[in-house]
Amino acid sequence: MFSSFVTNIIAYELHKDFKKGALVKLKISTILITSLLSFGATISFSPPCLADAELLNVSYDPTRELYQEFNTSFIEYWKKTTGEVVLVKQSHGGSGKQARAVLDGLEADVVTLALAYDIDILQEKNLVKKDWQKRLKFNSAPYTSTIVFLVRKGNPKGIKDWNDLVKPGIEVITPNPKTSGGARWNYLAAWAYALKQKDGTEATAKDFVKKLFANVKVLDSGARGATTTFTERGIGDVLISWENEAYLAVKELGPEKYEIITPSLSILAEPSVSLVDTVVDKKGTRKVATAYLKYLYSKEGQEIAGKHYYRPRDTQIAAKYTKQFAKVKLITIDKVFGGWKKAQKTHFNDGGIFDEIIIK
């Protein structure tokens, strides 16, 4: 069918002339056997592993730079303390997509995702033990972040707080809460802001968020995509973004072009980490994987987190980075929304409030 479009040209221009050409000595059977063998080889053959252990960290989009540095530091640390060489592989993508890949068989030793809900899903399917959030300090979230606004230099639209975003004519960029973990934090922060206003109720909050999303011009599927749309494509007046993502964008793409605005109230975003129990038990990597996650809490780990604009948990290190971040009143998802499972069900599942808002 469609490839015939090219054949015809070849066929009609050439085939008459070509009959006399030399025979192509193709040995089809040889081709077939070789390719089948090499296909088989890709299944059974795993490249010789020079490392004593191998970890796969499946993470979400904005942590690329953080874990690139952290992995180097951990490999060094592990070599020094145990003498073993460990190889850490990285995979990044939207938080939900990554959790689904692990669910479908991507053999992650550790997951470091955007929100606890995505790890809860793994727990529901018994890949992760029930008490996962209690296994490490601070709800298994070694660093935190929050939601801020990125605006163009000089803040031409005068955006100061959440209520500026719902004004008519303001173009907002955020990823899609259905597919992006970060966008769910964005949505919940806006909701909490409206709720905490004088006379704030569920109804006014819903109305507020509805107006906000009416101003959204592009809904990318992930946080990084939204940042690119705002910066490279020049679309929108304000990008609602992870704090770390906003700082990174300013650093990478030019402090002379963008500015960060911290709203009066935001949400304490806790990107969670966990072992994937079934995988580490199968691969026998529990020890090194546990050490990997613990190292996130160490001085070195916290330092690296701070350097990449995540808010460290360690008070000493946090104090060092305190002037890097603006002061902001933070609410938590547990207090305002009754935890991730509940928030997900009410707001983001099919038929939830987000769907109502979008469909109008």
Added chain:
Amino acid sequence: MKRASRFEKNAATREPRWVKGLLLFLSLSFFGFFLLLPLISVFAQALHKGWEVYLKAIFEPDALTAIKLSLTVALIAVPLNLVFGVAAAWAITKFDFKWKQLLITLIDLPFSVSPVIAGLVYVLVFGAQGWLGRGLAEHNIKIIFAVPGIVLATLFVTFPLVARELIPLMEAQGREEEEAATVLGANGWQTLWKVTLPNIKWGLLYGVILCNARAMGEFGAVSVVSGHIRGYTNTIPLHVEILYNEYNFAAAFAMASILALLALLTLAIKTYIEWHLRLETESKPLSMEANNETDL
């Protein structure tokens, strides 16, 4: 303008000058605007930080593994689909059987299936939650999120290419020559090797070229089954996406330009072959019948 074509020399098939001008203008501006401009922009963005950055992006270790993986995948997928294409075209054009039209439609099916679905199907079969998931995990066989999954997804999207290239060609050539060979006592393999393949080799080659380009360039389906492990299961298009997401735009377009170059290279090969053969036929005006007999 170069010399007039045979159509323009003939008053009956010649359009008025202004019509020709208008047609040329419209179609070429459409071509330039919709096809050439995006292509130029890929190269412009790849090179806007200079050759040094461009070359560094291509020779960076992760980029090299991505190139190697893409080549490996193509090296497996293309020959498999090549053999399939010859077998399918042989069965369809040399024999008459019931449900032939349905078979052709099914061979075409992967072409019109959304790449997203193409990736999803393999997750449903080989994923941990899928049909074979448990058995594969027990035997520690990795299909998806590993190279075999990428190969399968690539096989799926390039499935109809060679077959569909050959079917119309072999249909148009008819069965006479093969029949003659059979009557003269050649067996099936001999007929295939000495009669059919020489006749279809250029169609075959072009099918392979297309199949290869598509195998290396597939994004959607491969993205679903790859797992995106940097330096391990990233093909060139996936590496482009990663670099792009890391604000490394020049490098992303540099990698993309490799694929565009590959496309241009294959097109150049095609043009070269055409030219070479025209030369060959002009210099040696042998009758093809005579030659065919010596082949037999």
Added chain:
Amino acid sequence: MKPNETMLRIRKPTRNNQLFPGFGLSLGFTLVYLALIVLIPLSAVVLKASTLNASAFWETVTAPRLLASYRLSFGAALMAGLINSIFGLMLAWVLVRYNFFGKKLVDSLIDLPFALPTAVTGIALASLYSKNGWVGRYLEPLGLKVAFTPLGILMALIFIGLPFVVRTVQPILEDLELEYEEAASSLGATRWQTFRFVILPTLFPAILTGFALAFARSVGEYGSVIFIAGNIPLVSEITPLIIITKLEQYDTAGATAIAVVMLFISLLLLLLINGLQAWTAKRTGRNL
């Protein structure tokens, strides 16, 4: 004037299948390979979708967001197909009938959209048409927004669909016997009449096939579209994106339900295309 009658080649009588060897082997291999790579995996989608009961299935595939996305996906694919039919015909005409500077290059580059990875296409188009891009910066002041609107989707689909029309029309045009045009001309037909009543009817099946091919490919297109679409529900959200969204919400059954609808449509389209080709073959005595 009925050129088709004379162009109809004499069909060979059906041969005895016994004459050639290798029927069992080639057909057997074809069927096994087809089943392994295509049919069995595709049936997994259908089976997974069948875990939904009928009403849940219906509800999933007729949700307002989906209906809007069908309209968008099919509407944009239809538009792109039509535009490509017109300009593809023109390009094919120019490539076959005229000599001009750079003809070989143009001819070669026509296949490019087929070989370029879709993600690269999407990124390149988004950067061209956004308001700081080479083209977007001139269109934006005119009030014409392309990137991140349904118009952007159309651009992407035109790009990926172009080769199909050109490459199906080109060989037919090349093969067209000049005598008909000469006859028409000597009978006093104007050039336009000749084109309208002699050439176009012969080309029409090929144009239709090219259109259907471009359409079939555009409906399911994902990679190039998401980068330029804007992805706003009800406005610029395409159907394949909804499948991805469902998957990322761990709703595999819902995703497969939509996939089944799309598969069904693909199959119908292909049957239509192959029917068209059979018709063309009958009319012109050759296969496309």
